[in-house]
Amino acid sequence: MSLFSLLMSSCSPKERTITDLNPDRHNEYYQKGCDLIQPFMVLHGNEITPPQKRKVSDGIMYLDAVTKINPENWAAFWIKGKGYQALNDSLSAYTEFKSSYSIQKENPDVARELMIECLNLGKADEGVQVAREALSLRPKESGLVANLALALLIQGNLDEAMFQIDKAISLDPSDEINKNVRSFILEVKSGQRKPPKTYHDLMK
Known part of the structure; x- marks a missing residue:
């Protein structure tokens, strides 16, 4: 046995x-x-x-x-x-x-992964909430600020998404991913791209 x-x-x-x-x-x-x-x-x-x-x-x-x-x-x-x-x-x-x-709730990595899956499933409101909670733990971490910008983009809050991604870039000007996110937000705002509904839409 x-x-x-x-x-x-x-x-x-x-x-x-x-x-x-x-x-x-x-x-x-x-x-x-x-x-x-x-x-x-x-x-x-x-x-x-x-x-x-x-x-x-x-x-x-x-x-x-x-x-x-x-x-x-x-x-x-x-x-x-x-x-x-x-x-x-x-x-x-x-x-x-x-x-x-x-x-x-005190580990940003736990919140980060939950936020990603919220966005994968189109749960934008929950994703934004979790992203804000993660950012409250490490307010100066550019990656967490960028995550909030992504969540806000999928939620449809383009103005705050732009504000947050600009903040992320100011925290880490060398991060190319953040710059790409900013370009994506601008394209959505200008009508060049369809507003994403899920995280997967950002990969298309």
Whole structure:
């Protein structure tokens, strides 16, 4: 008999479950989950191979067990969200990041990822709120200011979006991404581009 019981009826992490929820295995499961997902955390938006998807799904499965054992482990929810990003599953990523953020509101990285998935799903109002909360933690971080500008752009608040992106550029004049965001906002304001409804629209 294996060390722990797995229901292996599907490749989907939502349908494959670890049933051995002994608290003594919390750290073991957490480490295994992190090790499986970590290599793919920077691949958001890129296609991964079926074997890689299996590794990510297995990682999510381990971390599902972790959050059942310890529902206050915000980091496990966050890493699950990164796993779902690697699988290009924005809705599941949003759910995990929202769970993480409900526990940990003092880490801008948690807020940042939740904001991105809000914008991926067209939840612009929530994205703006989360972006403002993240910025309140680090008011001088140009990336967080730019994130707020993006959220405001998708919300349709073009004037404040321009104000915020100009602020981001003043904080870091060398950041080319911020300059590109400013150009995008100007094109929307002038009618050269359709107003984006989601984060994905910005990539078109």
